[in-house]
Amino acid sequence: MKYLLCLLAILAFDIRAADHGEAPQVRVDSLADLNDLYAFINPNNADELIMVATVAPNANASTQFSDAVDYRFHISTTDNPGDYSVLSCSFEEADEFSCAFGDNSPVTGALNSTVEGGSFRVYAGLRDDPFYFDGGAFAETVATLSPQFKTEGVNSFAGQNVLALVIGIRSSDLTKAGSEPVLRVYASTNRKSGAVLNGSTSGSFYNVDQSGHGFQFQVISQKNTDDQTQVSANWFVFDDDGNPIWLTGEGPVDGLTARIPVQRLSGGRFPPNFNTEDVNRIAAGELLFTFSDCNNASVEFETADASFLASTSLGVQRLTSVQGLPCGHKSLGQVDRIGRPAIATALIDITGAQGTKDTYNAAADPSKWSEQFEAEIRSHLELLDSLDGATNALLPAASLASVLVDDVLLIDTRESACDEYLAVELSVAGKCGGRTLARDVIDDTLSAVVAPGAGDGVANDSTFLDDFPFLAEPN
Amino acid sequence: MQLRGMAFLAAHCFSRRFILSFVFGFLPLGLVASPVFSTSFEKQVSTAASWIGKTWPQDIDHRVSTDSDIYIAHLQNSIANDEAQWRSKPSLALGQRLLANYLLRYQLFQHSRDLLSGDRLAKRMQKMLGDKKQASVQLKHLLAKQASMNHRFTEAKALFEQEALPLELSLLIAHAQGDYSDLKALPNCLSADVQDSFELSNIAGRLLMLGRFKDAIECFQLAEYRYQDVSPFVLSWLQTQVGIAFLEADDIPSANTVFRRAYLRFPSYTLAAEHLAETEFLLGNLAEAEELYLAVTKVSDHPLFIAQLAEVQLKLGKHKAATKNKELGLQGFNRMLENHLGAFADHGAQYLLEQGMHQRAYEIAQINIRNRQDKDAWLLLGESAEINGDQAQACMAWQKLKSLQESYQLQMRGLDLKDKIKASCNTGLKRA
Numbered sequence: 001m002k003y004l005l006c007l008l009a010i011l012a013f014d015i016r017a018a019d020h021g022e023a024p025q026v027r028v029d030s031l032a033d034l035n036d037l038y039a040f041i042n043p044n045n046a047d048e049l050i051m052v053a054t055v056a057p058n059a060n061a062s063t064q065f066s067d068a069v070d071y072r073f074h075i076s077t078t079d080n081p082g083d084y085s086v087l088s089c090s091f092e093e094a095d096e097f098s099c100a101f102g103d104n105s106p107v108t109g110a111l112n113s114t115v116e117g118g119s120f121r122v123y124a125g126l127r128d129d130p131f132y133f134d135g136g137a138f139a140e141t142v143a144t145l146s147p148q149f150k151t152e153g154v155n156s157f158a159g160q161n162v163l164a165l166v167i168g169i170r171s172s173d174l175t176k177a178g179s180e181p182v183l184r185v186y187a188s189t190n191r192k193s194g195a196v197l198n199g200s201t202s203g204s205f206y207n208v209d210q211s212g213h214g215f216q217f218q219v220i221s222q223k224n225t226d227d228q229t230q231v232s233a234n235w236f237v238f239d240d241d242g243n244p245i246w247l248t249g250e251g252p253v254d255g256l257t258a259r260i261p262v263q264r265l266s267g268g269r270f271p272p273n274f275n276t277e278d279v280n281r282i283a284a285g286e287l288l289f290t291f292s293d294c295n296n297a298s299v300e301f302e303t304a305d306a307s308f309l310a311s312t313s314l315g316v317q318r319l320t321s322v323q324g325l326p327c328g329h330k331s332l333g334q335v336d337r338i339g340r341p342a343i344a345t346a347l348i349d350i351t352g353a354q355g356t357k358d359t360y361n362a363a364a365d366p367s368k369w370s371e372q373f374e375a376e377i378r379s380h381l382e383l384l385d386s387l388d389g390a391t392n393a394l395l396p397a398a399s400l401a402s403v404l405v406d407d408v409l410l411i412d413t414r415e416s417a418c419d420e421y422l423a424v425e426l427s428v429a430g431k432c433g434g435r436t437l438a439r440d441v442i443d444d445t446l447s448a449v450v451a452p453g454a455g456d457g458v459a460n461d462s463t464f465l466d467d468f469p470f471l472a473e474p475n
Numbered sequence: 476m477q478l479r480g481m482a483f484l485a486a487h488c489f490s491r492r493f494i495l496s497f498v499f500g501f502l503p504l505g506l507v508a509s510p511v512f513s514t515s516f517e518k519q520v521s522t523a524a525s526w527i528g529k530t531w532p533q534d535i536d537h538r539v540s541t542d543s544d545i546y547i548a549h550l551q552n553s554i555a556n557d558e559a560q561w562r563s564k565p566s567l568a569l570g571q572r573l574l575a576n577y578l579l580r581y582q583l584f585q586h587s588r589d590l591l592s593g594d595r596l597a598k599r600m601q602k603m604l605g606d607k608k609q610a611s612v613q614l615k616h617l618l619a620k621q622a623s624m625n626h627r628f629t630e631a632k633a634l635f636e637q638e639a640l641p642l643e644l645s646l647l648i649a650h651a652q653g654d655y656s657d658l659k660a661l662p663n664c665l666s667a668d669v670q671d672s673f674e675l676s677n678i679a680g681r682l683l684m685l686g687r688f689k690d691a692i693e694c695f696q697l698a699e700y701r702y703q704d705v706s707p708f709v710l711s712w713l714q715t716q717v718g719i720a721f722l723e724a725d726d727i728p729s730a731n732t733v734f735r736r737a738y739l740r741f742p743s744y745t746l747a748a749e750h751l752a753e754t755e756f757l758l759g760n761l762a763e764a765e766e767l768y769l770a771v772t773k774v775s776d777h778p779l780f781i782a783q784l785a786e787v788q789l790k791l792g793k794h795k796a797a798t799k800n801k802e803l804g805l806q807g808f809n810r811m812l813e814n815h816l817g818a819f820a821d822h823g824a825q826y827l828l829e830q831g832m833h834q835r836a837y838e839i840a841q842i843n844i845r846n847r848q849d850k851d852a853w854l855l856l857g858e859s860a861e862i863n864g865d866q867a868q869a870c871m872a873w874q875k876l877k878s879l880q881e882s883y884q885l886q887m888r889g890l891d892l893k894d895k896i897k898a899s900c901n902t903g904l905k906r907a
Binding site: 023024025026027028029030031032056057058059060062063064066067068069135136138139140142143154156159160191192193194196255256333334335351355358359362 | 533535536537538539540541542545546548549552553556557560564566567568569571575576578579582610611612613614620670671672673674676677703704705706707708709712
């Protein structure tokens with residue numbers, strides 16, 4: 001749903017008529033732009049939460065996920081940002097995916113297949129688009145600011161496929177064995193950082209065939225006067241006579257390399273007899289680290305005194321890493337997010353005139369959403385409520401805005417019947433809430449925000465599977 | 476006189492400069508005109524991009540974006556699927572998505588097929604809209620863009636009878652009509668009010684018109700920094716714009732560095748590749764330039780590129796290929812002028828002028844000035860009138876241009892309008 005307007009977002013024209021300067025027609029990458037999120041309890045297993053995120057409208061068999069983002073599912077029982085657990089998937093190879101969650105070992109699988117990973121399982125690949133909606137009538141409604149939906153609408157998504165990420169995850173692990181039974185779920189895409197050395201590269205490195213000497217390598221927070229990230233490195237090694245020496249220095253990071261002038265230290269004595277002035281610092285040469293990936297590097301040593309140490313080079317691999325800093329691409333920023341359907345589409349900058357959708361999508365701290373967007377959502381709700389000429393939404397705009405601005409799906413894991421959208425928010429007994437694949441959430445939303453009984457006249461046209469991954473086969 | 480005027484023209488239309496360098500002999504091979512920047516590229520960048528660090532302009536390893544092949548495959552799939560669906564069940568919503576993608580693909584590959592398909596589709600959509608004009612602002616904006624790509628500005632404007640024109644569209648039309656008053660009070664890129672990458676790049680483009688290269692480059696850098704998404708096209712486009720800024724400043728090596736980054740991020744993005752080719756040529760790397768142009772002409776049917784390829788091949792001594800491609804270029808321009816006169820009038824007239832077809836070039840320049848009255852259109856008219864000996868028309872064009880320059884402080888390096896006016900207006904007066 002969300003991509004409907006995002007995809008069509010018209011970019012700024014360049015001020016020159018010449019074709020050279022015209023800005024790209026579509027500013028987002030729809031492969032990183034989340035269409036829809038679904039979350040429900042597996043009807044075959046009450047202890048499994050199913051989450052589905054879709055991207056790439058109009059996909060076919062050759063469509064691939066973006067290799068530039070992590071696709072994430074955020075799950076929590078509280079609204080405290082720090083409490084969210086994150087299941088993250090990435091697609092660095094054309095035909096496979098890898099996903100990681102908590103203490104489970106990361107899993108890797110082939111596209112269009114399901115893999116198991118401890119407390120979770122994942123399917124990633126092409127499926128029928130489960131969403132159904134009369135996009136044309138919606139566009140006309142926005143254009144005319146009067147309802148243009150018909151009794152029998154046209155499903156703009158009929159026969160289309162999407163790329164889907166389907167996760168099954170043991171819910172009792174998330175609810176602290178049922179003690180905090182209501183889960184909050186949203187999905188996001190997050191841009192990976194480029195291939196640069198960062199804090200997570202820090203650790204000990206050695207040559208596996210030369211155990212007994214090695215490097216301590218640390219990317220430090222202080223930058224040099226040229227605003228470059230710095231690395232400190234220590235090489236614990238021996239000279240040609242077998243005496244232990246250590247070479248130490250600092251140098252700047254340049255992409256995947258770090259060039260470090262190193263000194264050899266001597267003359268100091270063991271504390272308490274240590275005296276700084278006794279320490280001799282002798283320029284020993286230069287170390288050049290070139291990382292091929294996070295765990296492997298080549299090291300070239302160019303000596304400053306060939307009579308003492310010879311220039312040499314060797315390959316090294318990671319021996320240790322820093323706790324809490326798993327090596328890998330660090331995410332740089334949230335590109336998109338989705339919780340409930342249609343929020344970013346219909347309740348944020350509906351006409352595209354305010355330019356706030358990007359800000360909404362990039363807002364990564366749930367504790368600040370209310371402060372940032374509640375007023376805008378409220379004004380949109382008031383507008384939508386007035387479309388039929390009456391103020392007859394389910395709840396006053398202010399109340400509804402305060403609920404919807406918390407843009408997550410709420411799922412009560414004690415209930416297995418998930419056929420009612422907004423059930424937790426509206427305290428509907430016996431229902432788990434969330435969003436199932438078949439549920440007509442557009443009619444639910446129109447009924448809630450425009451008028452009771454409002455709908456787009458389109459019904460589900462997909463034949464869903466009875467079991468994982470649930471989505472219908474691709475068309 | 477002639478050469479200086481052409482030098483100005485070239486400075487404002489990069490691809491034209493390339494061709495002109497052969498025809499008129501300025502900017503000879505390997506010679507880089509005196510750079511506007513007094514500092515080196517590295518210093519320029521490190522000063523301007525202090526918030527980004529030294530790695531700017533960022534290559535694909537430092538600033539990730541979706542692989543361009545993955546990106547293109549999805550675009551092609553979407554178009555193919557939507558075309559099939561449009562044939563069986565056309566709707567405005569579907570047409571809107573398809574038209575946006577035709578425009579996007581045209582921007583990427585510069586193939587007239589997408590311009591034509593877009594035009595046909597837009598006409599069908601206009602019919603579907605009928606008199607109701609119940610189109611969203613987004614749809615109107617899209618249709619207006621399709622019209623403006625073909626320089627049909629009145630049509631574009633007419634779509635917004637009820638609402639105010641979106642800023643970008645109103646600027647486009649104003650500039651086409653020779654109204655640059657927006658340049659007098661440009662927002663400051665570094666102010667907190669300007670957050671959006673595309674607004675920043677828009678300001679940067681306008682700064683370029685004033686010859687404020689450093690400010691423009693800073694704005695483009697900030698635009699790149701603020702862009703959060705991962706579209707390889709957007710990033711490659713932003714870097715291409717920076718390359719163009721360096722090119723305008725006659726700093727060819729820096730332009731080359733930046734175009735290469737843009738090209739490596741998105742090798743099949745035509746404008747990145749052809750600008751890289753142009754700078755390779757200007758730096759004397761003929762084989763590289765030829766290879767790039769050959770690749771570009773495989774995806775684009777824009778006649779300028781094959782004409783440029785012909786010029787490179789001529790320099791390489793490949794006379795047979797050069798002759799053939801020169802002929803193909805001419806045929807291409809004739810075809811484009813027949814099918815898309817509005818869109819290709821300026822490039823086409825310029826090319827004809829360079830090829831010695833002065834009379835036809837002048838006719839097209841006169842048609843062009845009826846459609847748009849911006850500085851490039853007056854310049855083209857002035858040059859073609861002068862070459863054709865119509866001093867009265869040339870005098871009028873130079874005076875208009877001088878008036879634009881003085882009113883808006885437009886960048887017109889290399890062009891001595893005083894001399895132009897003196898020469899053509901005095902001759903005109905004598906004849907009168």
